[in-house]
Amino acid sequence: MRIKDENKEYAIREKAMEMIVEHGFEGLSMQKLAKAANVSPATIYIYFKNREDLLNQLFIEVQETFSAVALEGFNAELSFETGLWLQWKNRLKFIVKYPVLYSFYEQFRNSPLVNHSDIQFSRFKAQMKTFISNAIKRGEIQKMEPEIFWSIAYGPFYSLVKFHLEEKTLMNKKFKLTEAKMQDAFNRVLKSFK
Amino acid sequence: MRIKDENKEYAIREKAMEMIVEHGFEGLSMQKLAKAANVSPATIYIYFKNREDLLNQLFIEVQETFSAVALEGFNAELSFETGLWLQWKNRLKFIVKYPVLYSFYEQFRNSPLVNHSDIQFSRFKAQMKTFISNAIKRGEIQKMEPEIFWSIAYGPFYSLVKFHLEEKTLMNKKFKLTEAKMQDAFNRVLKSFK
């Protein structure tokens, strides 16, 4: 029997993300995607059940890549300051390394399509949960609602990233998120937990 | 001559937003919209040049409503703490009062369609700029990059709102953003600026 050409699947996945990031979900038609990936429309249906399945698989792939990068060098026993800073750095690393994946991810999360299993992702959440409860035990932070914790610990970071990815920001010029600027913001965020 | 029935335009605008919020931009077809708004497809083209124009007009409308609510009772001479808290409260007011508008707004902003004039909106930005430079003059906050300021001052707020609007959040149950919870988060954010 003939063997699956994994380059084909890769091309489909990659071009699909590019098209979505550039033109939105509306901009992804199966025929245009086939053309961009140099395959027949019918070939797409060998690798994906249908358009919706393709979108969901892309989302799951991104989520898994994201989890993997975010957890590099991380463990729940790290001190609060060290651990949170590592999280910020890892997340930035992911965004810089895979800007298309991240843009796709954000667009997907802000759309009404979110309808996916998150097996791998909830393991990631479990790690974070342990990390936080450790920090509370040690008295590094006070006990608070998880959503409030999350908003203060990561809200500023994601806002900075948004600025970083925009063409023009507040002062009509490009904002580049460096590690130094991130340090500045991070030190301020730490004060919130004192 | 026959007069324009403004109820028709209102119905078109309202149903369009509902459809987008519920099914994404893909979910907005002109024929379905016509049916939902109880008009003929051709009628939509009396009020809007085409589909893209409709989307842009919706975005502009939301932006203007948002600016208006955000500036209620606000002026750039308020103390930093009072002014920023008022901004948080006004923004929450908008989101609670017009959840559909807000969801549409967020979806639009996270899509690649953003291609709009922002005349009214830049007046709003000017107000905020004066407010911040006043706060610096008075020594209420230190001088810092505007994007860093913005991220710390509003990042946590928007993160809380995101949790508020999600069906299930971190702990698999609904998170309701009350003014008390917002106060808690706000007090922590203030520490960042000390």
Add this chain to the structure above:
DNA sequence: TTTTTAAATGAACGTTCATTCATTTATATT
């Protein structure tokens, strides 16, 4: 070398899309 199997294809399917157009309807003006 032949057979078997699944990958890969281009053309075609029926449906839905955004938009247009000839016609009708309602109202302000004469």
Add this chain to the structure above:
DNA sequence: AATATAAATGAATGAACGTTCATTTAAAAA
């Protein structure tokens, strides 16, 4: 009451949509 004008319409347009299918192609198994 008659006229003028623009709102409002339903039907029609060709293009684009997601998906299927009969056929061809390539490689593993015999």
